[in-house]
Amino acid sequence: MALASPAGRRRRRTAPSAVPYVFLTPGIVLFILTFLVPIGYTVWQSLRRVRVSGLGLGRGARREVFAGLSNYREILGDAEFWASMQRALTYGLILVPTMLGLALLLALILDTPRARLRRFGRLAIFLPYAVPSVIASLLWGFLYLPAVSPLHYVLRALDLPQPDLLGGGIMGAVVNIGIWGGVGFNMVVIYTALRAVPHDLYEAARLDGCSEVQIALRIKVPQVMPALIMTGVFSTIATLQVFSEPFTLRPLTNSLQSTWTPLMKIYTDAFVRNDIYTAAAASIVVACATLLVSFGFLRLVQARAFSQEDR
């Protein structure tokens, strides 16, 4: 806390009161410009639609009119939209626990002096973070093709049945790309949190006869809970927005329709069907659903993610 200077001192110890507002101006202006205004404009667009009069030719034949909640009614009654939401939820329910479970396991191993290959393992597993999801999907997409996949090569050699990864197994194929891209980053975040745990906690537990596994489960995991919650919230937010992975896989398969995920549905509505208004309504619905799910997640794990931030 900056103290008010005693009277009589000529030199100031506190800043002029306008300074913080000046410093915050770029951030606030950009926040308004790239967050608030677009959101407001989308809400506005979601309440409007084009009315075509006559044959829709000539000036004034297509007019934008107020549509009330009809766009919302349309999107909420759209079976394709619900199917895409359901796929995104399924995707998230498989991806988030698997990815975070693996990340936690690997982080605990990195924190065990008994394991070898720790430095190499950390770098190798973190590497996919540097690969954008479009390129990751491109690489995996080829690796899923029976003519290319080493998995199919082995199964063929052994005369075993080969799974159709880009057909019936498409959900698994998309989830795998998500795990590949996300596990390393989350592992490093959790590992960093583990390293901040004071080591005398472990010494005490060892003296009490705890095994390494017990130490991991009873001391390490509770200590890194805030980091786990944080990674959980961000992963959950990301899953409902899944777009690049299935979108990039589409040229390689027939089993991904153009509305496979909510964002793909929004994209198709807006840019293929040229129905900006329904797409705007769908954006609002998806944003609210995402907020709901992530708040739900926070409530579920007792909202400790931001609590260490001292106000």
Next chain:
Amino acid sequence: MTTAAPARVAAPVGTVPSRPTARRTRVSLAPTLVLAVGAAYCLLPVAWVLVAATKSPAELFSTFTLAPSTSLWRNITGLSAYGHGVFWRWTVNTAIYAGVGALASSFVSGLSGYTLAKFRFPGRTAIFNVLLAGVLVPGITLALPQYLLIAKLGLANTYLSVLLPSVLSPYGIYLARVYAGAAVSDTLIEAARTDGASEWRILAQVAFPIMRPGLVTIFLFQFVAIWNNFLLPFIMLTDDRKFPLTVGLYTMLNRGNTLPSLYTLTITGALLSILPLIALFLTLQRYWRLDLISGAVKN
């Protein structure tokens, strides 16, 4: 992991003074094996793209997946010739979008974070909470709204249309605030003020140098976020000479449906675009302050 450690440490520690370190660091097989499998899984696609980029179009789907060939140079020249060298244009564009965007973003985040951490003024908590709520606004869901507005302003299909929405990062501001709160001491700022330094000078010569590790972290984060963002440039840009690599490679893959020889060039392009970033990460990773995210930095 579960089979890794029987309770062998239960033996009183004091009884084995002769080789205590040997006891502690005995290698156990299971965790090492898990790490090795994890590493192999993560390296597989990278190893594959290294090999596949050396194959000719005829070999891509016929020879064994991990058997290298000799066409790497031919593929690179083929890729350079594609669309009059548009691939290299995409590379430059990506560097501009991610580099300039991340630089601007770390400056704005640093400035806002420092202000929110180190000044007491009316509205501070409210402003911070509103910005923080932005962390929970799904980033990609904003792409369509941002497009609608940018198109309205007549800015669609410009560099600005991709750069502008990439600058503000609520998460970056949050990180900068945590870092400034922990690293920049109030006494130092007060001492500078007593010496008559202006607020700008304190910012540039006292606060930012101390916050540098945090700012580097925010820069790398935002760099990856912009480089990873596909939807935003994909809907903002129509001119392929303004594409970043991700959008460019996607359009190549898409055309491969009708022109299969493009697959080899796309794969070569994928290899060339991830190599510099992997190199960047391996060199910069020790400047990462990931304890910022995991919550290990405390005020």
